Amino acid sequence: MSMNISSSMDIENDFWNISLQGELDVSTADKLKEHLHSLADKKIIDMKINLTNLEYIDSTGLGVMIGILKKLKISDKEIYIINPKSNVKKIFTITGLDKIFKVEG
Structure with missing residues (x-):
């Protein structure tokens, strides 16, 4: 399966608003890595990554998020x-990443 990424800057509140849809795994992780790093290269501000439509994440996807x-x-x-x-939240909890990232919802 593929993954779609959309993003925009919330100028008023000064953060990147990013939405992921599909599956974040070894086949889509590089796409996300390039996208997030290009946003950070434009402006280093908080990122809010909406995972409402993310069906699956693996360790490669988690690695990309840790890197950024x-x-x-x-x-x-x-x-x-x-x-x-x-199921995605459970991965953050099992790995302890719910203590490193700000998980909401």
Whole structure:
């Protein structure tokens, strides 16, 4: 399966609003990595990643998110994980990443 990414900057509140749809795995992780790094290269601000329509995430996808979080943390910025489905949220909980990312919903 593929993954669709949409993003926009919330200028008023100063964060990137990113939505993922589909599956984030080894076949789609590079696409997300390039997208997130290009946003961070434009402006280092908090990222809110909406996972409402993300069906699946694997360790490669988590690795991409950890990588961009490290880049943001240098400037004291965060990644907020918004509305993950229960199976996706469970992955964040099992791996302990729910304590590193701000998971909401």
